[in-house]
Amino acid sequence: MTQKISVEWEALLSELERRRGIALASSGPERIAREHKYGRSTARERIAKIADHGSFLEIGTFVTTPTDDGSLLASTFVCGLCEIDGRSVAIGAEDYSVEGGGTGVHLARYKGGWGGFIEEFAIGYKIPLVMLINGVGGSVILQDQIGYPELQSANPTYPMFDLLEQVPVLAAVLGPTAGSSAARAHISHFSVMTSDNGCLFAGGPPVVKQALGLEIDKFALGGVSIHTRASGLIDNQADNEDDALQQIKKVLGYLPDNVCRRPAVRADWTANDQEELLGIVSPSLRRAYDVHALIRCLVDQESFFEIAPDYGKSLRTGLARIEGHTVGILASDARFVAGSLDVPSSLKQAKFVELCDRFHIPIAYLVDVPGFLVGPKAEEAGVLKFGAYALRAIQQAKIPVITVQVRRSYGLGGVATGSRNPMSLRLVWPSAAWGDMPIEGGVEAAFRAQLDAVPPEQRAELKAELTKRFEAQTSIWRAIENFGAEEMIDPRDTRKYLARLLKLSYRKPLEM
Numbered sequence: 001m002t003q004k005i006s007v008e009w010e011a012l013l014s015e016l017e018r019r020r021g022i023a024l025a026s027s028g029p030e031r032i033a034r035e036h037k038y039g040r041s042t043a044r045e046r047i048a049k050i051a052d053h054g055s056f057l058e059i060g061t062f063v064t065t066p067t068d069d070g071s072l073l074a075s076t077f078v079c080g081l082c083e084i085d086g087r088s089v090a091i092g093a094e095d096y097s098v099e100g101g102g103t104g105v106h107l108a109r110y111k112g113g114w115g116g117f118i119e120e121f122a123i124g125y126k127i128p129l130v131m132l133i134n135g136v137g138g139s140v141i142l143q144d145q146i147g148y149p150e151l152q153s154a155n156p157t158y159p160m161f162d163l164l165e166q167v168p169v170l171a172a173v174l175g176p177t178a179g180s181s182a183a184r185a186h187i188s189h190f191s192v193m194t195s196d197n198g199c200l201f202a203g204g205p206p207v208v209k210q211a212l213g214l215e216i217d218k219f220a221l222g223g224v225s226i227h228t229r230a231s232g233l234i235d236n237q238a239d240n241e242d243d244a245l246q247q248i249k250k251v252l253g254y255l256p257d258n259v260c261r262r263p264a265v266r267a268d269w270t271a272n273d274q275e276e277l278l279g280i281v282s283p284s285l286r287r288a289y290d291v292h293a294l295i296r297c298l299v300d301q302e303s304f305f306e307i308a309p310d311y312g313k314s315l316r317t318g319l320a321r322i323e324g325h326t327v328g329i330l331a332s333d334a335r336f337v338a339g340s341l342d343v344p345s346s347l348k349q350a351k352f353v354e355l356c357d358r359f360h361i362p363i364a365y366l367v368d369v370p371g372f373l374v375g376p377k378a379e380e381a382g383v384l385k386f387g388a389y390a391l392r393a394i395q396q397a398k399i400p401v402i403t404v405q406v407r408r409s410y411g412l413g414g415v416a417t418g419s420r421n422p423m424s425l426r427l428v429w430p431s432a433a434w435g436d437m438p439i440e441g442g443v444e445a446a447f448r449a450q451l452d453a454v455p456p457e458q459r460a461e462l463k464a465e466l467t468k469r470f471e472a473q474t475s476i477w478r479a480i481e482n483f484g485a486e487e488m489i490d491p492r493d494t495r496k497y498l499a500r501l502l503k504l505s506y507r508k509p510l511e512m
Contacts, residue, residue: 022072023061027097035097039240040175040197043078043093043101046132050245051082051091059121060111065099076101076135077111079118084130084249087257090122094135096175101135103180114180115157123159126258128168130248131188134197136204137179160187168255168359172244173198173234176218178207185234189355190251190307192236192244195224200233225310232311232344250305254319254326255359262360262506266324269300274492281491283431285407291316291333294366294406298322298495304329307352312345314338314373317352319361322495325502328356330417331366332406340373341413343381346390349416353393362400362505364498365418371411384412391416400424400505404494405485409434423505425486427497432476 005013026032026042035042041049047056058080065073076099079092092112094101103114110116113135122129163169164187171185173193182200185191193200201208201222208214208221220226227234238244256263280293295304299320306318313336318329330349332339341349356363372378372387394401394416401419405428409417414434418426480488489497 019062019072022064023074026074026095031097038175038197040096040134041241042097043095043132046093046174046241046245047078047080047082047091049242050130050132050249051084051089052086055083056091057081060117063104063107063111065104066106074098075104075111077104077113079112081121084252087128087252088125089128089130089252090118090125091130091132092118093132094181096134096136099136101181103135103137114155114184115160119159119163122169123163123166126167126260128170128252128255128257129163130252131169131171131184132245133171133173133177133181133185134175135177135181137177137181160184164189165259165358167258168252170248170251172238172241172248173200174241174244176200176204178202178204182222189255189358190236190248191234192238192247193224193227193234194238194240194244196240198237198244199223200227228308229310232308232347235308235311236306237310247305251307251319254305254321254361259358259360260510262510263326265326265506266321269303269321269324271323271495272297272299272301274298274495277491277494281406281429281431283407285433288335291331291335291366291368295320295329295331298364298366298498299327299329300324308348312342312348314340314342315345315349317348322364322502323499325499325506326361327498327502328352328361328363329366330363332368332417334368334407337373339369339408340371341369341383341387341390341416342373342378343383343386346372346383346386346416349390350393353390353397357393357397357399360399360510362402362502363394363397365394365401365403367403367405367409367414367417368407369410369413369417370408371413387412387416394419397421398511400501402427402498402501404498405429405432405434406491407431407433423508425501427494428476428480428485428488429491429494430488431491434476434479 032042058078060075060079063075065076067073076095077092078095082089082091094113104110112118119129169188171188171191173185173191175197177185177200179202182202185200199218199222205216205218205221208216224237228237236247238247254263276297280297281289299322303321304318306316308317314333316331316333320327320329330352353363372383391412397419398421400423401421402424403418403426405426418424479485
């Protein structure tokens with residue numbers, strides 16, 4: 001029997017539904033149509049795309065945004081709890097159609113975006129946080145509601161940085177983004193930006209014109225090519241928001257819910273034919289090879305997801321699986337600056353190693369590095385300073401680092417590819433070569449006076465003689481005979497070794 005609702009309840013529930021309608025209407029049909037015209041969606045539409053159907057539980061639905069005439073307008077920020085591939089996730093999305101998605105400075109408490117409810121909710125429940133970013137940061141219109149200027153140094157950032165130490169934080173930049181919202185994109189473990197609409201900057205074109213008198217297009221100022229190739233602020237680019245959201249889902253699938261757990265192990269996987277390795281990599285140091293083909297051959301089929309592919313290209317980083325176990329991949333790419341570690345690749349390594357170390361993901365490092373990049377431009381850029389970040393990150397990591405010595409490993413660049421962690425070890429291919437520096441350069445440096453002292457026609461002969469002498473002394477077989485590396489292997493056995501070591505790592509109790 002249906003209970004009759006009293007008049008008092010009818011009035012209250014009617015008001016509830018009226019306000020719900022205002023919230024769900026976002027900025028209204030005209031503004032929403034404008035967003036759709038540019039290929040952008042509203043905050044709730046984006047959440048619906050990434051969340052499992054019907055799983056979004058909104059929180060703060062009835063928060064409003066001030067208007068000139070006092071009418072009710074939906075919130076600039078939508079947030080709540082949802083499921084992504086069956087996993088509970090905290091999610092927040094800026095609604096650009098409502099006052100540019102500006103941070104809710106007029107509220108008693110931020111809903112999220114620059115520290116606030118949804119961030120605290122994620123850290124409280126120890127669940128991943130997904131941020132869908134497309135906002136102007138601060139807003140003079142919303143600031144005016146406070147009635148006085150805020151001292152910015154007094155604004156807390158809790159728990160944005162604390163989150164990075166506890167749970168996965170993934171960010172997608174899906175449209176024009178400035179100020180605090182732009183900075184928020186980088187305060188994450190993985191970020192992606194769309195190439196059709198995404199752009200971000202500390203201050204947009206109007207601010208640049210006011211400050212510098214410079215007129216500049218928003219994409220030229222902070223489009224996807226700027227931030228994925230030059231600044232390194234954003235990891236990956238996406239064709240559009242659907243692609244960006246799919247990338248967020250994929251990366252989340254490699255990560256655990258929090259630092260107290262390991263990544264899930266998949267039971268379904270398929271191996272590639274390991275015989276192909278000998279055709280991919282040539283033992284000749286003078287012949288380049290496709291490092292992506294090498295990675296794809298070693299890992300489970302269709303499992304490699306590259307992170308920051310357009311930044312620091314001499315080092316490839318990404319997540320993959322071997323026999324269903326998540327593994328972090330670092331791989332030298334000799335097609336770019338001969339595989340040397342430069343400033344961008346060093347910073348890229350440091351960030352990626354920290355991600356893997358935070359979430360208990362063992363690393364396989366496929367090494368073919370001649371050292372740190374040399375030359376006046378590299379020195380001016382601070383290659384050793386930033387190279388030290390890469391070195392420190394991998395040496396201090398508590399996870400196993402399995403170094404696969406594919407070919408070269410020289411100098412400090414070589415040091416930055418391994419770890420002294422007791423669980424780490426080095427697997428060596430017969431094609432490997434290592435030392436303080438390549439023999440030819442080492443002979444030139446050590447015997448310059450002697451080489452300069454002989455007649456020019458005798459110089460080549462003397463250099464060849466010295467080189468031959470040191471080649472005998474630097475044979476990797478002598479190093480293996482003296483246990484200078486743990487194991488020499490047939491390249492086709494690499495996956496077998498990595499799989500066994502990964503399984504062993506996953507069985508080890510977590511140490512918090």
